[in-house]
Amino acid sequence: MSLLDPALWSAQVNIDGWTKAHGGDTPVTEPATGAVLERIGAADATDIARAATRAADAQRAWARAPYTRRAEVLRRAGDLFTRHAGEIEDWIVREAGSVRGKAEFETATAAQECYEAAALASRATGQVLPSAQPRLSLACRVPAGVVGVIAPFNVPLVLAIRSVAPALALGNAVVLKPDPRTAVSGGVALMRVFEEAGLEPGVLSLVPGGAEAGAALVADPRVRIISFTGSTAAGRAVGESAARHLKRAHLELGGNSALIVLPDADLERAVSTAAWGSFFHQGQVCMTTGRHLVHESVAAEYTERLAAKAARLPVGDPASGKVALGPVIDAGQRDKIHALVTASVDSGARLAAGGTYEELYYRPTVLDDPAGDSPAYREEVFGPVAPVRPFATLDEAAALAADSEYGLSLGILTRDVMRGLELADRIPTGLVHINDQTVNDEATVPFGGVAASGTGARFGGEANIEAFTETRWVTVRAAQTEYPM
Incomplete structure (x- = not known):
């Protein structure tokens, strides 16, 4: 038995x-x-x-x-x-x-x-x-x-x-x-x-x-x-x-965790890291990267690369083949995701990839330059959606990352580790990962968030x-x- x-x-x-x-x-x-x-x-x-x-x-x-x-x-x-x-x-x-x-x-x-x-x-x-x-x-x-x-x-x-x-x-x-x-x-x-x-x-x-x-x-x-x-x-x-x-x-x-990409980050690795942070398990993780804050000097290239990767990722039944994303849990969750994406596009965000679904299979989605009050940027989506927003200075990056009711996880990508740590000190979260994405956990570590997280x-x-x-x-x-x- x-x-x-x-x-x-x-x-x-x-x-x-x-x-x-x-x-x-x-x-x-x-x-x-x-x-x-x-x-x-x-x-x-x-x-x-x-x-x-x-x-x-x-x-x-x-x-x-x-x-x-x-x-x-x-x-x-x-x-x-x-x-x-x-x-x-x-x-x-x-x-x-x-x-x-x-x-x-x-x-x-x-x-x-x-x-x-x-x-x-x-x-x-x-x-x-x-x-x-x-x-x-x-x-x-x-x-x-x-x-x-x-x-x-x-x-x-x-x-x-x-x-x-x-x-x-x-x-x-x-x-x-x-x-x-x-x-x-x-x-x-x-x-x-x-x-x-x-x-x-x-x-x-x-x-x-x-x-x-x-x-x-x-x-x-x-x-x-x-x-x-x-x-x-x-x-x-x-x-x-x-x-x-x-x-x-x-x-x-819940969470709406930020991934901050500084101008000295390795973009090829950054996009791989970002895709994992937003699309792992169809984005149905509390630590999912919900906001991509990217320096304005590399934001356009970053968005283009992330959208291209999203378009290539296979979506399907995880029991029947090798896929990157499976289905979301039910129709209610799918409809919530799609409503947030649609409302964000209607409010001015550019749909760079995805935004479509078949049954419970939601395509990995990239939204370019959403407004601060855009629903898919402001709220926890709990789906495979990556809003990308540019910033000009470290002060602006810190302010954007901290401007959330949530405080669970934070990722910062940079070759200057000390600068990354100094930036993290300005953003209230329970978890911080320098040169990694936001979805991380181990049995030996203290895990938890602050504020609405x-x-x-x-x-x-x-x-x-x-x-x-x-x-x-x-x-x-x-x-x-x-x-x-």
């Missing part, structure tokens, strides 16, 4: 084992063809309550388990992601519309996230504090309890495992709600891996569902931390609800300890104390 044999999970959720959902089930559709691949359980508020109750019960024993036990489960999970990579990648390609290389990146990253999380289990998480009293005073990190993870469709495996793995390693139970459009690669794959890795029942629950399920997860009193990755609009709603319920919410939201919370490496534990103050006296009362 394969790891993802539908006979194990078809039309079900996992709450202390595979079971039918109170909310019924929903189809898993392949965006490239429209074919129904399988069905998955659709959780509602009743299912969320069941999962949270079971997670709270299971978490106590899991937190008391020796750290060696938690590390062992995480290491096994990493090995299983590697062993079953091909099968999981097939689902990522078909379910998320990903090209094969992007799917391979996801499985490799999932394994690495588990190995890094395994090391967290034995990390010393406390300090000895000074005290004016004759006592030992300590600050220590303890598991938060139950962590709710709400993961999106675009990079479904990575954006789920990067919260699930460290939360488990640090002694928490997890209730995972993946996007129902990618609930197999972003949910079932994780659930099956941890089942095979020997994780105790109830410590991880899988409850795919829509907005009702997400709202119930945020509101449930047994869930103490919410880890949400998604749009800024949805993130605001999650943050507001979490605040009302007095719980922490780590919000990893998120609450500044960080995932990765030691940042996970802050994200998924609470600080407890503990004092110890040699003998009981008498008080004058």
